[in-house]
Amino acid sequence: MTQTSGSTHGAEFGGLVAAVTGGASGIGLATALELAARGAEVCVLDVNAEAAPAELHAFTCDVTDRASVNAAFAAVDARFGRLDVLVNNAGIGAQGTVEDNDDAEWAHVLDVNVTGMARVAAAALPLLRKGVAARTGTQPPTAAIVNTCSIAATAGLPQRALYSASKGAVLGLTRAMAADHIREGVRVNCVNPGTVDTPWVGRLLDAAPDPAAERAALNARQPTGRLVSADEVAAAICYLAGPHAGATTGTDLAVDGGMQGLRLRPAATGDGTR
Template identity: 75%
Template structure:
């Protein structure tokens, strides 16, 4: 069993399900003590669940301070909490734009702001943000979601520039369509769930959805001491969707 994270403490938002839970379990298996911040923080041991609403600064500060009080340090922050949105640019009212951007973008800023004083004390500080293929590939019916993830992309690079000289590395992952409970609910709501799953799988060159564990392993790489020279990087975990342009297969 790898012990590369021995002695390190990680905080993961949205850590009770999907990519967040997979990341928490991966880091824990490699030696980290992991706190999962979530609206519903029920997680298996040895993970520690802490209730947190990234849209509420008071709960964010309380949750991050509680993690430090419990473990005496914070070394890794994974900003993973987020929500989806569907439709073209005219589909959502102002209130929904404000809600999604508040959670997906400002929420990352809130948690990062609360964690920075503790990360500055760490000899192995790292922040990893969960971005998306939607930040750099035009996806239909995802205008609001894409805007939020494009902002995460820019935020990641700005944070990396601001904090690299403090010894805090900031990077992000950009997953393709990941086989998570959230995506499962979207598929279940489609008129033909099987056809929708097949279409989403086909648009990734590997011909399948990305697994949460594959994203978790990429996050672990970016968060770990072995990637000390990796800063301001956006790491695609998308089955080749962004970078490859395959020719159609002959019939």
């Protein structure tokens, strides 16, 4: 993946340290590269840390293992002594209705997508507070956590019961964390992507009986008529994490091609209206 247009933003994150969980692929990688292009020192925390580009600082981190999470942030502390931005992005998908996943799968997905996010935030908060204490360029100085949520938290999607439950929990967790930590200078927001053109979605499409038809259906359910790009989500995350969002906390930002808020009429024939 190449760096995105973030390089035009100069040193928006200059002098700041960011950590991105699940940063070796997909949305996480796009975000890590965008933050780096905007001047941040970026730490990729991932179970496959070796896949991260060489220009990023990679640390192995399994969000389901508290010892692994703590060790990763200890390594960040040893390297930089602070943290200014946490992108809580690591997560997994799940398909099916409530009948289709057993207790073990429910426990696993919730452990990664919800409890894992809480583990990471708990380990990062002491470093984020150190980052706030070290900041002098904003009034008042703030650190930022951005959680990767989903359109599945706010819209009922078919065959996504478990995944939707996990992301609904992330939305509630985001607002609770925002209330808990704003007075110590830590803003917490989340981004709600629609269907994003990532390797995970690619694997789902490859497994479908008719991949082309499935891709067309996914494109059609977003009013823009296409999948969201990982770079578009990364740009939204950088906004929420950055200095221009200093008054924004407890917010969910949809990057979903209009899927949540728009209700288009079926395309008409003849006059070209919708």
